[in-house]
Structures are given as structure tokens and as C-alpha cells.
């Protein structure tokens with residue numbers, strides 16, 4: 148249905164959900180519940196909008212096509228009763244999924260508001276949100292994320308490094324495997340790529356969850372806010388033409404920057420901790436104490452000629468980020484706040500996975 152809607156959308160040059168719906172809704176020939184038609188149209192519409200934007204920049208932009216089976220249904224479409232998730236498939240037909248213990252425990256919180264349910268061929272994700280009052284911070288923690296580690300510096304003078312080199316090494320190993328793979332059979336290649344890719348991102352997620360959890364726990368224990376660099380700027384720094392090779396850029400442009408930031412943000416906001424973003428430029432080139440230009444010495448150390456001090460490069464950067472968070476007006480509390488929606492700012496959405504392997508079909 149999604150690809151059908153995309154085809155119609157491109158043919159008729161429409162991307163608005165309403166117009167697309169009028170055009171294709173009744174042409175779908177299947178007996179699935181209407182929720183799935185609406186879901187397909189909504190997803191197609193957003194893909195068409197992206198495509199249209201992309202096409203303005205690049206006339207040869209690739210037409211969108213959905214390979215994965217995917218649907219998203221609103222919270223009126225499903226019910227949860229007696230720890231069983233009931234999802235409509237066709238009119239008067241349902242799939243019932245018993246919820247795992249962990250899922251039951253999370254959902255038992257009465258302050259949660261349930262959102263949409265996303266379905267793929269193997270997973271069911273329940274989105275939920277909670278209104279949280281923001282805690283007025285008594286101090287801040289600055290976080291510098293670089294290739295080797297994530298370093299935190301807090302206003303109570305606490306410094307800590309979290310090693311992330313394991314993720315980096317796995318990523319490199321994966322690129323190595325890919326570059327040596329020359330057999331010209333796309334089916335096998337795809338299978339091997341996705342096998343290594345999944346493994347790699349599992350390890351990455353595990354590590355990043357561990358790190359973000361520890362950072363947020365530290366912040367919670369002293370009621371500190373969190374200061375991070377605005378990621379857009381970070382990526383810009385490592386773009387083409389910055390005298391850096393392809394290999395270097397690939398590592399830096401990796402998703403893990405973004406992932407860690409997201410994890411810290413949602414974990415912190417779920418606890419009502421304040422999260423602010425500061426401009427990323429030159430956090431590692433100026434001294435965090437006297438603000439004069441530092442000299443790069445060894446690989447991880449910088450020398451401040453004014454303070455006559457040799458400082459750890461990452462520590463200096465984390466301190467600079469912290470100082471910026473406390474000194475300057477924050478450039479945005481969060482992505483939502485930046486869009487000018489003050490209500491949404493207090494709502495944190497978390498995705499919970501239910502186990503799709505316990506499906507029971509019922510009509």
C-alpha cells in the first residue's frame with residue numbers, strides 16, 4: 148500500500164496526506180483494517196515530502212520505495228487489557244500479544260500516556276510518554292564526545308572519562324570486512340553486511356546505553372543539568388575539504404555521536420533533568436580556565452601558555468562545554484523547544500518493544 152501510494156503521489160505530483168488519501172484510499176484492494184490504509188498513506192506522504200525536498204536540491208534524487216513491511220497505528224486502534232496487547236488486522240479480526248514481564252512493569256506506571264504502536268514483520272513497538280516537571284538544576288555537567296571517549300566535567304569539579312574505543316574498533320573491523328568482500332553476488336553480500344551490521348550496532352547500543360546511564364545517574368544524584376554540543380556543528384567540522392581522509396571522516400560522521408546524545412537526552416529528560424545545547428566551535432582550542440589559545444602538544448594533551456599548564460585535551464573540551472552552558476544563553480533547550488512548542492518540551496517519548504515472537508492469532 149505504501150509503494151502504491153508513493154507511485155500515485157509521484158504520478159500526480161501530490162504529497163499532502165489529505166489529497167493523497169482522496170486519491171488512493173478507495174483503490175487499495177485488500178481486506179486489511181482501515182488503520183493500515185491510513186498508516187500507509189501517512190508514511191507515503193512523509194516520504195513524498197522528503198523526496199520533493201530532496202529533488203529540489205538534486206533533480207536525480209532516488210524515488211522512495213519501501214522494502215520493509217511497516218505500519219504505525221494510533222492509540223485508538225489498539226487496546227491493552229489484562230497484559231494482552233490487542234491489535235486489529237482486518238475488520239473484526241485481531242492479533243493478541245501477551246506482554247513480557249518487563250513491558251508489563253514499565254506500563255504499570257499510571258502516569259504514562261500511551262501513543263502509537265509500530266509494527267514490523269518481527270517487532271511491535273509501543274510508544275508512550277509522560278509529563279515531567281523539570282527540576283531546577285543546582286549545577287551542570289558538560290559532556291565532550293570524541294572518538295576515543297566521552298568525557299564529563301561537572302560544576303562540582305568532577306571529571307570522568309568513559310572509554311568508547313571499543314565501538315570504534317568494532318566499526319573499523321566492520322569496514323575492513325566490507326572492503327575485503329569482493330564476491331559479486333549481491334544477495335550474499337547483503338546478508339553478510341547485515342549480519343555484521345546488526346552485530347556492530349548491538350555492541351554499539353549496549354556500550355552507549357551503559358555510558359549514558361552512568362552519566363545521567365551522576366547528574367540525577369546531584370540534580371545537575373546536562374550541557375552538550377549541538378551535533379549539527381560537530382558533523383560540519385568533519386565534512387569534506389577539512390584535510391581529513393575518507394576513513395577518518397567515516398568514523399567521525401558515525402551515528403554514535405547522535406545516538407549517545409539522544410540516549411542522554413531522553414534518559415535525562417525522563418527524570419526531569421534539564422538538557423541544554425551549546426555551539427560546538429572551538430571547544431578544544433581554547434583554555435577552559437583563561438580562555439587563551441592552547442597549543443596542541445602530544446596526542447591527547449594541550450598546553451596553555453598563559454596558565455603554563457599541560458591539560459588533558461578532552462577534559463579541557465568538557466570544561467569548555469560546561470562553561471558555555473553556564474555562561475551563554477542556551478541556543479535551544481531541545482529539538483522540540485526549538486520548534487517553538489513549549490508544551491511538548493516536558494513530554495518525553497520512549498519506545499518500548501514487545502516481544503513479537505509470542506504472537507497468537509485470534510479472530
Ligand SMILES: [Zn+2]
Pocket residue numbers: 434435436437438439451452453454455
Ligand atoms: Zn589557560
